[in-house]
Amino acid sequence: MAKSEHIRQILARLPQQPGVYQYFDDSDRILYVGKAKNLKKRVASYFTKQNHNGKTRLLVAKIKDIKWLVAPSEADALLLENSLIKEHRPLYNIQLKDDKTYPFIVVKKERFPRIFPTRRLIKDGSEYFGPFPSVKTMHTVLELCRKLYPIRTCALALSEENIEKGKFRVCLEYHIGNCKGPCVGKQEEEDYKKSIAAIRHLLRGNLSEVVQMLEKSMQEAAEDFRFEEAEQFKMKLASVKKYQAKNTIVHPGIDDVEVYTVVQDSRCAYVNFLRILKGTITKGHTSEVKRKLGEEPKEILEAAIVQMRDKFGSDSPLIYTPFAIDLPLEGVSYHVPQRGDKLRLVEMSERNARFFMRDRQKQLEQTHPEAASQRLLETAKEDLRLSELPVHIECFDNSNIQGTNPASACVVFKNGKPAKSDYRKFNIRTVDGPDDFASMT
Structure with a gap:
């Protein structure tokens, strides 16, 4: 499909990372929100494939701008897509516009707490863990x-009164060993609480056990030739490890929070902003800020x-x-988060700021090719702690064949670019044996 020069430039800069993309029309209205394992491949497919249906062709014709957010994993992208669709309700998204959301596991606030799946978060003091990227993963956990x-x-x-009056009888779950019978007083409340505490610890991400x-x-199943059972354990293990890579996009305990991070190059600073409401990211934006002489990252971020x-x-x-x-x-x-989901949100914000910075650098290099060389020289100056830009660089390397036929080579870079006419090769005739120091002199 035909695409404008602006869209063509965006496609060239898209990262090959998991994330969420947003399509905008000429009124800056969000048309569509999607997730991708590889942003570059997924977004490009809208403009290169020829067999789209009528609805998709109409969507592509309206796209005037594309924005994206990088996520740590495809599962994170899936959850971020869900929250953005519910927040912005784009015209071309139909599957997730309703109030249905991804599943959680709730530890109910009650005597002998129950643990069960839910899609509704009720503020009654209960604890919610998730969301899970799939129902299968949730049920496995x-x-x-x-x-x-x-x-x-x-x-x-x-209640203590109901148990003492003997109102209940044990059920099948007790007889097959899935329950210890708290309903008839066969399990003390303190012992039950220990199990719940261990489950809370597990649900918070400590799945090593x-x-x-x-x-x-x-x-053990494989050693006993119970291969079908071993395969079931293998599938469960894969699902748990998928959950173990815990998502950073949504956390029900993080509400009404803003996240700000800053990265910088020699020319500008780039500040990323994330807004989290009711446990989901509802806004993401990165701004480019011109650096003032001697301005510190702290000052840039505050402004x-x-x-x-x-x-x-x-x-x-x-x-x-x-x-x-x-x-x-x-x-x-x-x-200033130090660990857990809060720290991962800060890391995600900084990751998006860095991708935005690289995107801007690529744009600048397309219009000003010398900018790439200048950036490399400035980076070399900073890394090598030089007092001025290394506009002329000579690199030497020595070689020999088991101590014989020593030779050296020199490559030259001027203003960050190879100066191939100044490359030289030297046959060393004054050194015997493998002696790099003597060869250099």
Whole structure:
């Protein structure tokens, strides 16, 4: 399909990373949100394939701009796509516009807590873990929780009074060993709480015990020639490891938060902003900021926070940053995450800032080819701690054949580009044996 020069340039710069892409029309309205394992290949396919249906052809004809967010994994991209579709409700997205969302596992706030799957997050003090990128993964984790720590699956009101009055009888789950019978007083509340605490620990991402158990069970089944059973363990292991790469896109415990990070090159700084509401990313944006002489990253970030909050009308009471800042804003507190999901959100923000920076550098190099060489020289100067740009570089290397026929070669770079007319090769006649230092003199 035909594509404008602007779209052609965007396609050339797209990263080969998992993420989410957004299509915009000439009114800057979001037409479509999609996820991709490889952003470059997926987005390019819209403009190169010839067998699209009528709806897709109409969509492509309306695309005037493309934006994207890089995600750590395809599962993360899937969840981010879900949250963005629900936030913006694009015209051409039909599958996820309803209120259906990805599944969670809830640890219910009650005496002898139940653990079960849900798609609804109710603020009743219960704990929610997820979301899971697929129902299969969620059920695998839930099944493993119940296998490791037998807990009740019934919905009985297990008050102390009801248990003492003997209102209940044990069910089949008790007889087959899947429950210890708290309904008839056969399991103390404290013992049950220990199992729930262990499950909470597991659901927070510490799956090493589960992985070890599955690997051991798989190996034992294979050694006993129970290959079908071993294959089942293998499939469960794969699902758990998929969950173990825990998503950073959505976390129900992170609500009404802004994330800001900054990266810089010799010319500009690039500030990324993420807005998280009700546990999902609802906004992502990166701005290019001209650097002032001697301006530190802390100062750049402080100024950008004020500008972006005003631009997007954001008023979150909590801001995550990669380092401490001193910006007094009324009703706002700051946090520098050190671990867990909060840190992974900061890392994701910084990753997107770096991709934006590389994108801008590529754009500049297309219009000003000398900019690439200049950037390399500035990087070399900084890395080598030189006082000035290394505009003339000579590189020597020596070689010999088991101590005989020593030779040297010299390559030259001027202003960051190979000066091939100045390349030289030397046959060393004054050195015996493999002596690089003597060859250099």
